[in-house]
Amino acid sequence: MNFRVYMLAIAAFVVGMVELIVGGILNLIAEDLNISVSSAGQFITIFSVTFAISGPILVNLTAKLERKKLYLYMLAVFLISNVMVALTSSYAAIVAARALAAMSGSVIVVLSVSMAAAMVPESHKGRAIGIIYMGISGSLVLGVPVGMMIGNAFGWRAPFIVIAVLTLLSMGGVALFTKRTAPSPVVPLRRQLASLKDSKIISAQLIGLLLLTGHLTLYGYLQPFVDATFQISPQMMSAVYFLFGIAAVLGGGAGGWISDRLGTKRAILGITASFSVSMFLVLVTSQTAFWLFLPFMMLWSGLSWSIAPAMQTYLLQLAPDHAETQFSLNSSMTHLGIAAGSIIGGAVMDHGSVSDNPWVGGLIASLAFGMALFSFSRRTKPAAEREMAAAAAK
Incomplete structure (x- = not known):
């Protein structure tokens, strides 16, 4: 290379x-x-x-x-x-x-x-x-x-x-x-956005947005959450984040294997459902012992990045003729999810307690599972129909 x-x-x-x-x-x-x-x-x-x-x-x-x-x-x-x-x-x-x-x-x-x-x-x-x-x-x-x-x-x-x-x-x-x-x-911006008129595609894009929103509701405030729950040292907190990072990288690699083994749709459904459950498990284990909390935190971390290969493949299947546009829009959705999760997580802290962030994030992430079901149930538009929509947007 x-x-x-x-x-x-x-x-x-x-x-x-x-x-x-x-x-x-x-x-x-x-x-x-x-x-x-x-x-x-x-x-x-x-x-x-x-x-x-x-x-x-x-x-x-x-x-x-x-x-x-x-x-x-x-x-x-x-x-x-x-x-x-x-x-x-x-x-x-x-x-x-x-x-x-x-x-x-x-x-x-x-x-x-x-x-x-x-x-x-x-x-x-x-x-x-x-x-x-x-x-x-x-x-x-x-x-x-x-x-x-x-x-x-x-x-x-x-x-x-x-x-x-x-x-x-x-x-x-x-x-x-x-x-x-x-x-x-x-590709002109109007043409990029034209694909979002397709309900199957826009709902697919919303899967990632909802998952990242739920994720950042807790991850954006993981430090105050862990500190309030376990009161660990700054050095141990750094170790927590390193473990989180290692699990996330490994999860991204495992996500490709899962997608190949189960197929794109099964992988998306399985990962979104498991991710939501993992956030509730993080909340439950945070009420027990630190050593029990860590493996479930790493499970949550791994699942957070494991959906990426399946999602990119699914978007490619939906619009192979506009793959780069879909990847660009997916990146925007990812960052909007990060922003939304940060806002919601901060609001939860201000109006309640940081201990509420896991279950709020878990509920939001569960909506990604419903959005996936909705996207899978929609009709796939043929390429000619997508081209007509793109031409109309010029």
């Missing part, structure tokens, strides 16, 4: 880390800025919402720019935004910086995928794209424990300084080793 692909994957990993990195240091941020933990949690929300909305728009607006130059511009904006977070104490300024990081990051992720695919022969495009997505998914689950470890040792601003340094190194690597890449034709 072309080493430049791995370099782009590292850049995508750095971008992905920023989204959830605050999840494990919410208490440190809240204390330093003199705000509530739920208010600090909105730093995740603003990033996720901005990422989901701005990605398709900015990619279309920058369609005519040479891709390497655009990549470096976006990395520079990303670098500045993280330096802003590290240096300011203003809540409003941090919110603005997080939005700026999300806008630039959304373009970087898309460019990483398209440039990686352009670097390799046709027979290796799938592997190249897979490597980029491994970097992204790995960052989402490992960003929190890394942020916790650095934040607890050197203060909550330190992780953002580390991110800025890594971004600077990524800029150097891209500038020195990647070639100029001509822009690819971009």
Whole structure:
């Protein structure tokens, strides 16, 4: 595999880390800025919402720019935004910086995928794209424990300084080793959204949104939940997040095996149902002993990423002629789910107790099972009918 692909994957990993990195240091941020933990949690929300909305728009607006130059511009904006977070104490300024990081990051992720695919022969495009997505998914689950470890040792601003340094190194690597890449034709935004008129497709996209919403209702506030329940040390909390991350990565790999063995639809139904149940088991075992809680927490973590292979395959089956569009929309749905879960989780904490977050998240996740049943029951539109809808959207 072309080493430049791995370099782009590292850049995508750095971008992905920023989204959830605050999840494990919410208490440190809240204390330093003199705000509530739920208010600090909105730093995740603003990033996720901005990422989901701005990605398709900015990619279309920058369609005519040479891709390497655009990549470096976006990395520079990303670098500045993280330096802003590290240096300011203003809540409003941090919110603005997080939005700026999300806008630039959304373009970087898309460019990483398209440039990686352009670097390799046709027979290796799938592997190249897979490597980029491994970097992204790995960052989402490992960003929190890394942020916790650095934040607890050197203060909550330190992780953002580390991110800025890594971004600077990524800029150097891209500038020195990647070639100029001509822009690819971009599907107009209206045409991308036209597929959402198909009830089978929109309900399929909502599966991931609901699952991630339920997941982040607890995961976005896992640190205060575990701390309130078991009152463990910061070092042990870092270990909890590392175990969570390891389980999530293993779950992603197991999800592909499950999908191949059971078939796409059975895998989606089985995983969504099991995921919802696992969140209730996390709540039950949190009332017992820490050693009993950990394996069920890891089960919940593994299930959270295990649905991705089955979902991507299902979307490909639904619209093979617009696969990239569906993957892009699925990414937006994922980030909207992250944002919605952060908002709901914060509201649950403000109006009740963090101990309520698991069952609220479990109920929301259970709706994903119902949405899957609904999607499977809808008629699949033939390609010609989809083309007519896309042409009407031009």
